[in-house]
Amino acid sequence: MGHHSCCNQQKVKRGLWSPEEDEKLIRYITTHGYGCWSEVPEKAGLQRCGKSCRLRWINYLRPDIRRGRFTPEEEKLIISLHGVVGNRWAHIASHLPGRTDNEIKNYWNSWIKKKIRKSSSSAPNLSTPTIDHHHPQLINYSSINQLDNYFTNQENVTTKETLFSSTCPLFMFDTSSLHETTATDTNVIRPEVLFHHDSVSLSSDTWNLNHHDHHQHHQVQTLPPHPAAIAFTTIHDTSNYNLPPLIENNVENSMVPIDQVQSCNMDEEGGELLTLESLQLQRQEELNEWVETQQQCPSFIFSWESVEGQIGGEEQVLVPNSSHMGTPNSLSPFPSSLL
DNA sequence: AAATTTAACAACCGCTTACGA
DNA sequence: ATCGTAAGCGGTTGTTAAATT
Numbered sequence: 001m002g003h004h005s006c007c008n009q010q011k012v013k014r015g016l017w018s019p020e021e022d023e024k025l026i027r028y029i030t031t032h033g034y035g036c037w038s039e040v041p042e043k044a045g046l047q048r049c050g051k052s053c054r055l056r057w058i059n060y061l062r063p064d065i066r067r068g069r070f071t072p073e074e075e076k077l078i079i080s081l082h083g084v085v086g087n088r089w090a091h092i093a094s095h096l097p098g099r100t101d102n103e104i105k106n107y108w109n110s111w112i113k114k115k116i117r118k119s120s121s122s123a124p125n126l127s128t129p130t131i132d133h134h135h136p137q138l139i140n141y142s143s144i145n146q147l148d149n150y151f152t153n154q155e156n157v158t159t160k161e162t163l164f165s166s167t168c169p170l171f172m173f174d175t176s177s178l179h180e181t182t183a184t185d186t187n188v189i190r191p192e193v194l195f196h197h198d199s200v201s202l203s204s205d206t207w208n209l210n211h212h213d214h215h216q217h218h219q220v221q222t223l224p225p226h227p228a229a230i231a232f233t234t235i236h237d238t239s240n241y242n243l244p245p246l247i248e249n250n251v252e253n254s255m256v257p258i259d260q261v262q263s264c265n266m267d268e269e270g271g272e273l274l275t276l277e278s279l280q281l282q283r284q285e286e287l288n289e290w291v292e293t294q295q296q297c298p299s300f301i302f303s304w305e306s307v308e309g310q311i312g313g314e315e316q317v318l319v320p321n322s323s324h325m326g327t328p329n330s331l332s333p334f335p336s337s338l339l
Numbered sequence: 340a341a342a343t344t345t346a347a348c349a350a351c352c353g354c355t356t357a358c359g360a
Numbered sequence: 361a362t363c364g365t366a367a368g369c370g371g372t373t374g375t376t377a378a379a380t381t
Contacts, residue, residue, distance in 0.1 A: 017347090052347080
């Protein structure tokens with residue numbers, strides 16, 4: 001019954017790690033690397049279960065860990081990401097090099113307490129996000145916007161700035177987790193950030209969308225970096241639907257060009273009745289026009305709706321639901337235009 | 340002394356593999 | 361061989377004891 005199968009040691013030590021134990025673990029891992037945690041305790045001479053060793057290494061002993069207080073940038077990133085993905089700490093941590101999920105979780109939990117206390121007294125009309133306790137990871141959109149506004153006001157940033165103005169991250173969202181909610185529940189959406197990185201590292205090819213117009217292309221290239229977003233929405237009943245391979249395999253350092261994204265989606269089964277080419281052309285023209293008038297790089301949000309059983313029998317039909325193009329400021333950090 | 344923060348475990352989850360009917 | 365399922369494992373998140381301030 002209450003038997004720990006992971007611990008086949010005679011006496012399994014628990015609780016805080018002693019410096020001696022730390023040293024043993026460090027010595028073992030640094031010389032042998034880590035592969036199978038369950039055999040670490042034995043080989044390293046530790047009276048611990050493998051899981052405990054793993055946690056100790058991951059959260060505390062590994063050399064590339066970042067300590068000390070969170071920078072304001074990190075804090076903003078955490079807040080924004082939490083707004084997007086909720087309590088998925090590991091996911092959030094993956095965007096903060098050297099920080100552990102545990103640390104971020106702890107930070108959030110102590111931070112949110114503080115903010116709740118503060119906001120109840122000093123900012124009565126700007127509430128913290130309302131969390132659905134049946135689905136704790138899901139957060140109401142309007143709350144996010146409130147939170148967003150709250151920080152924008154709080155930190156006195158100009159309207160030109162975004163929460164990400166310092167690092168210019170690039171986001172790609174996947175809102176396919178929608179299927180976790182009911183079909184009618186439109187106000188709880190939890191997009192997943194698929195990847196993000198500094199737009200500084202973007203190649204000019206990323207914005208090479210105007211194949212037909214080299215003049216425009218040149219303009220685009222010379223404009224400064226800024227945050228960008230691409231979002232996908234796939235709506236429930238998509239049990240057979242898989243994310244396009246391009247996204248899943250992705251491809252840490254390259255942004256998926258929009259045309260590829262589209263064809264990617266369309267190449268999946270059932271996309272047959274889309275006039276993709278015409279849409280593409282239409283977008284291209286919109287884009288050219290927009291760039292010309294705005295004189296800056298656009299950001300994009302695409303969302304896709306999956307409509308079932310309409311025409312193709314049981315076949316799933318993917319329909320481009322909406323696409324929105326705007327200034328970085330109007331789109332980032334959170335794709336509220338998906339509302 | 341109380342409140343906050345940290346570091347650990349418990350519980351759970353999804354994936355893979357081993358096993359067995 | 362094949363399917364179902366149990367076991368094992370790495371990984372993630374909720375919770376809380378202990379340390380710290």
